[in-house]
Amino acid sequence: MHHPSISIILLNYNTSQLTLHCVESIRNHTQWPNYEIVVVDNNSRYEDYLKLEPLRDIPNLTLVRSRINLGFSGGNMMGVQYADPETDYYYFLNNDCLLLNDVCTILATFMEQHPNAGIVGAQMFKPNRELRYSFGYFPSLGLKYLGHGFMKWYRPEQHPALKAYQEPLEVPFIMGSTLFIRATDFREVSGFDITHFLYVEEEDLARKMHAIGKVLYLVPEAEYIHLEGQSTAPCYEIIREYHISLFHYFRKHHSYPAVVLFQLFYAFKNGKKFYKHRNFSRLALFILKGCPMGESLRYRQKISIQ
Template structure:
């Protein structure tokens, strides 16, 4: 049976967030929408996994919810691709577990995608806990964005780089949509090969939407859909994230823009973190990683342990 939407959510040691996320989706989603829910436990400790399993078992008779266990943390892309293997939806919704629906986002996004076959991915409008606007569309990670910043790009070429931090009342095209809530055509997602599992965390959105752009598929914000994002509920310590961010950034710059852009960005980041490290010693680990060229072999992906139940 093909569903309208396959919803894929990753749990990593934050079962309460995942449970609240599922509850908000079930509460707000129209019963007329056929949904398949695939919850991927991405190598959580036993307590988190069994807390989640107990909740899902208690409601599984009423809803199509499948809990899939990986005994090792495979990262954002890897975890989502585990869910994709069992997905049967015409659309794929990848939703962070620290998300709460404010309205029927899935039906809103489906209607938009049904009417816009040139769109490969879209996302609803994100808000912080205090209902402050969170950017949903963004500009591709690139050498220009890293050297000059987003505001400069938005000023010199507003058509190519629409403002991120304003409220839109109509659907707005961007270069990519935030990874906290990405709604894909499954056909387009499959045609570009899905998430690149070389990336453990960060910049998956740029990578996916660059590949979608290569087949003339666009990315859009659909502001009628609204959700709360708690932001980084299951992240590891900050310094590891900073290093991982640079590893992923340099990887996709080289992948999509070539060796010349990669080398310029690498040199820029090395100098930036060398001098910032003189003033803020906490940045030295980031500089040392960049000095070693921040290869994929340094990624958190290679530091994960197997967690049998």
């Protein structure tokens, strides 16, 4: 029986132990006979990168190091360049994830049976096995100004209930910690938009997939744990980076008047919490300024000599 090829791409940034555990979970659970793993070190501290060296002894695993932090989109696109150019599927998996079952076989089989599927995702859990939502809704003016309840009633097909599912479900977009993608579709839409440094990549990619007529699915039979927050520590600059990506997405997919309304909503949402911490006021002013891309962390990266 012919088995299509799968290229599993992981990013490492100063979290080598997580990467090693993730690779171990892939190898322990994956029965699919035709897969490779590409690990991209996103310019970690050199001592952290060196801890990944044992991976070079694993068959069908490629370890590469970028001398500059390319962010999520850029790092994954670098991984694509080192993957088999004729691969059938890409599986972009966060390194702070642990597979609970044979996710690759389940998702690849589903994709083979559903030619209309562009991206599929597994069911996400917290480390204590508590359910986490594996899909989300596209940010819209309706959601922001009218609320989730109204939009679920008004457009239920675009806002499926956030709950546990037993059967595959069409969803707006899959969370970026686990994106299983048909390679031909990924190439057709030019992959990730590398302007996004850390956030909102999955929403953007999903919009591009919908534009070519593809459907996105949650496949709950496939299960994984996501140790969210382990690879990126929350701080004001990270929160600001999220808004830079978010408003790049808005400018790309919405009209100018809509972008202005989004600005007003997010500025007010943060500004009204000024008494809790001064960062809320700083963020509100930054949003009113337009969240300029020129202030992204992308432009503070330094080239490593190692």
